Amino acid sequence: MSAAPHFNKIALIGFGLIGGSIARAAREQGLAGEIVTTARSARTRARVAELGIVDRVVETNVEAVKDADLVILCIPVGACGPVAQEIAAHLKPGAIVSDVGSVKGAIVRDMAPHLPEGVHFVPAHPVAGTEHSGPDSGFAELFINRWCILTPPAGVDPGAIERLRAFWTALGARVEIMTPDHHDLVLAITSHLPHLIAYTIVGTADELAQVTSSEVIKFSAGGFRDFTRIAASDPTMWRDVFLANKDAVLEMLGTFNEDLSKLTRAIRRNDGEALFEHFTRTRAIRRGIVEIGQDSAAPDFGRPHAHLGKKA
Amino acid sequence: MSAAPHFNKIALIGFGLIGGSIARAAREQGLAGEIVTTARSARTRARVAELGIVDRVVETNVEAVKDADLVILCIPVGACGPVAQEIAAHLKPGAIVSDVGSVKGAIVRDMAPHLPEGVHFVPAHPVAGTEHSGPDSGFAELFINRWCILTPPAGVDPGAIERLRAFWTALGARVEIMTPDHHDLVLAITSHLPHLIAYTIVGTADELAQVTSSEVIKFSAGGFRDFTRIAASDPTMWRDVFLANKDAVLEMLGTFNEDLSKLTRAIRRNDGEALFEHFTRTRAIRRGIVEIGQDSAAPDFGRPHAHLGKKA
Ligand SMILES: NC(=O)c1ccc[n+]([C@@H]2O[C@H](COP(=O)([O-])OP(=O)(O)OC[C@H]3O[C@@H](n4cnc5c(N)ncnc54)[C@H](OP(=O)(O)O)[C@@H]3O)[C@@H](O)[C@H]2O)c1
Numbered sequence: 123m124s125a126a127p128h129f130n131k132i133a134l135i136g137f138g139l140i141g142g143s144i145a146r147a148a149r150e151q152g153l154a155g156e157i158v159t160t161a162r163s164a165r166t167r168a169r170v171a172e173l174g175i176v177d178r179v180v181e182t183n184v185e186a187v188k189d190a191d192l193v194i195l196c197i198p199v200g201a202c203g204p205v206a207q208e209i210a211a212h213l214k215p216g217a218i219v220s221d222v223g224s225v226k227g228a229i230v231r232d233m234a235p236h237l238p239e240g241v242h243f244v245p246a247h248p249v250a251g252t253e254h255s256g257p258d259s260g261f262a263e264l265f266i267n268r269w270c271i272l273t274p275p276a277g278v279d280p281g282a283i284e285r286l287r288a289f290w291t292a293l294g295a296r297v298e299i300m301t302p303d304h305h306d307l308v309l310a311i312t313s314h315l316p317h318l319i320a321y322t323i324v325g326t327a328d329e330l331a332q333v334t335s336s337e338v339i340k341f342s343a344g345g346f347r348d349f350t351r352i353a354a355s356d357p358t359m360w361r362d363v364f365l366a367n368k369d370a371v372l373e374m375l376g377t378f379n380e381d382l383s384k385l386t387r388a389i390r391r392n393d394g395e396a397l398f399e400h401f402t403r404t405r406a407i408r409r410g411i412v413e414i415g416q417d418s419a420a421p422d423f424g425r426p427h428a429h430l431g432k433k434a
Numbered sequence: 435m436s437a438a439p440h441f442n443k444i445a446l447i448g449f450g451l452i453g454g455s456i457a458r459a460a461r462e463q464g465l466a467g468e469i470v471t472t473a474r475s476a477r478t479r480a481r482v483a484e485l486g487i488v489d490r491v492v493e494t495n496v497e498a499v500k501d502a503d504l505v506i507l508c509i510p511v512g513a514c515g516p517v518a519q520e521i522a523a524h525l526k527p528g529a530i531v532s533d534v535g536s537v538k539g540a541i542v543r544d545m546a547p548h549l550p551e552g553v554h555f556v557p558a559h560p561v562a563g564t565e566h567s568g569p570d571s572g573f574a575e576l577f578i579n580r581w582c583i584l585t586p587p588a589g590v591d592p593g594a595i596e597r598l599r600a601f602w603t604a605l606g607a608r609v610e611i612m613t614p615d616h617h618d619l620v621l622a623i624t625s626h627l628p629h630l631i632a633y634t635i636v637g638t639a640d641e642l643a644q645v646t647s648s649e650v651i652k653f654s655a656g657g658f659r660d661f662t663r664i665a666a667s668d669p670t671m672w673r674d675v676f677l678a679n680k681d682a683v684l685e686m687l688g689t690f691n692e693d694l695s696k697l698t699r700a701i702r703r704n705d706g707e708a709l710f711e712h713f714t715r716t717r718a719i720r721r722g723i724v725e726i727g728q729d730s731a732a733p734d735f736g737r738p739h740a741h742l743g744k745k746a
Pocket residue numbers: 135136137138139140141160161162163164166167196197198199201205222223224225247248249250251252253254255256257356359363
């Protein structure tokens with residue numbers, strides 16, 4: 123493992139779940155002489171100042187990136203192109219410019235053309251998150267044992283890639299490098315399609331004529347509540363993800379629909395054997411996820427339980 | 435709230451997640467003079483005896499129900515008809531016969547014809563569970579603050595219904611009464627369809643040519659891992675649920691497919707506004723679920739996190 127890197131100044135543009143978690147972890151690990159941040163709204167900037175996690179909160183993106191050795195855009199995917207354009211002329215030569223966007227092809231397409239020679243563009247995506255957002259939602263442990271995927275364009279300085287790898291490693295993450303296109307396919311199935319399906323079924327439940335919303339809510343412990351968690355994620359972030367990763371999402375959706383038709387047919391034909399075979403096969407993936415520590419083995423994700431008072 | 439009831443002898447047929455949780459909670463609450471149980475396999479019976487939670491483990495269903503005041507079938511839905519037939523002649527007059535099956539129409543159809551006059555048939559479904567099964571998976575707290583739905587056929591003795599209600603209340607549950615058909619519609623959307631979709635997408639991910647299983651597993655923290663939990667549930671139980679609740683599941687699936695087509699069309703047409711509007715609407719249901727205590731408000735279901743060692 124590489125030694126923890128040190129940056130004189132880190133600029134975080136955007137301070138929500140991801141920006142706020144990076145700030146907290148980077149400060150805890152002492153990775154920067156100074157952490158400077160900004161956010162779009164005065165309200166968020168005021169809250170960040172109040173939280174006292176970063177060294178300085180500034181008013182503008184341009185001011186934030188001034189003299190920074192590492193600049194990370196922690197904003198919705200659709201906002202990254204315009205912000206890259208805005209800050210381009212103000213970047214310090216030799217700076218590393220990165221992001222945390224959940225889509226990578228579109229980020230490279232939108233940001234790269236604006237960035238000047240002499241800065242190192244290394245796009246990144248930490249595969250970690252919760253359903254919460256905003257300046258109070260971050261925490262230093264978010265990235266521990268999660269993967270962070272880097273998708274450096276061809277020709278980027280290997281030293282810059284290594285420094286960013288060491289940075290994410292110091293935040294607790296494991297780092298993997300792949301192409302933007304492959305990233306977008308992998309995330310389409312491991313993240314984007316699950317979110318789309320969860321948003322769909324929660325919407326379906328909300329609109330049913332036969333079952334009231336109050337019943338859906340009361341009896342949600344049968345499985346439905348798991349879907350509502352990810353369908354409570356930030357609408358702006360997810361709108362941008364689906365628009366930016368349209369092709370890969372539509373491709374995965376095609377395969378999913380075929381598989382759903384197959385299972386539907388098995389139900390319609392009372393084919394218990396086909397159902398049993400399918401339901402047996404899907405357990406292996408869960409075991410793999412628990413084995414490599416990407417989820418808890420505790421039942422029900424380890425959800426808290428109340429206790430029965432002894433009445434006897 | 436009704437006073438905790440007391441039964442001289444409770445018979446639990448089947449000792450998995452649900453039977454085992456009822457046994458643990460009923461013993462903790464002192465609801466029975468004697469709890470007797472049995473299971474299909476000698477292996478499970480031996481394990482239950484070893485656990486020492488119940489008073490007696492017997493070899494056969496017939497032996498278990500002898501002189502019992504409350505008999506609860508805690509076995510897969512498809513097994514309830516044959517077991518009802520097997521025990522019918524051996525039930526004590528005045529006994530309450532119940533079950534815990536996740537489908538209710540089929541249970542009434544399959545069990546009721548076998549049961550003799552003079553026993554009280556009150557089907558039940560505790561809407562609570564985890565992805566684990568078997569004799570070791572149960573715990574006394576499983577039913578606390580969860581709903582248990584009773585679907586007594588017309589004409590059942592109200593006193594028997596009240597005693598079963600009081601029993602579930604003593605286990606920590608809240609009790610609601612509805613018709614079997616309405617139960618099956620409600621559960622189709624809050625439980626059966628979510629499981630079907632989770633089983634589908636986990637299967638899809640498993641078979642992709644473009645993305646390896648190892649990648650799916652590594653990057654599952656983007657949302658996919660939530661689906662793998664319910665797709666790791668017992669295959670026999672779920673095969674039986676889909677066969678027994680076919681009509682309601684197919685009906686909900688029809689609506690879900692329409693809604694998924696609508697969102698797919700919005701993605702294809704770059705209609706960010708439609709996506710944003712949908713993603714905003716689905717947050718309300720999550721809030722409702724958290725507000726009435728059917729899920730934890732902690733981010734990520736309160737999944738455990740490791741800590742960053744201070745390196746600075
Ligand atoms: N949430 C996750 O689970 C997760 C996981 C991995 C990666 N990501 C990626 O991380 C990025 C940020 O997500 P997040 O969850 O941290 O979001 P968040 O909590 O909603 O925070 C977003 C931040 O971006 C700022 N912002 C929003 N729109 C902007 C715009 N048009 N121009 C400039 N700044 C803008 C917001 O400022 P105001 O507060 O002033 O509005 C806020 O500081 C997204 O690209 C997302 O794809 C998210």
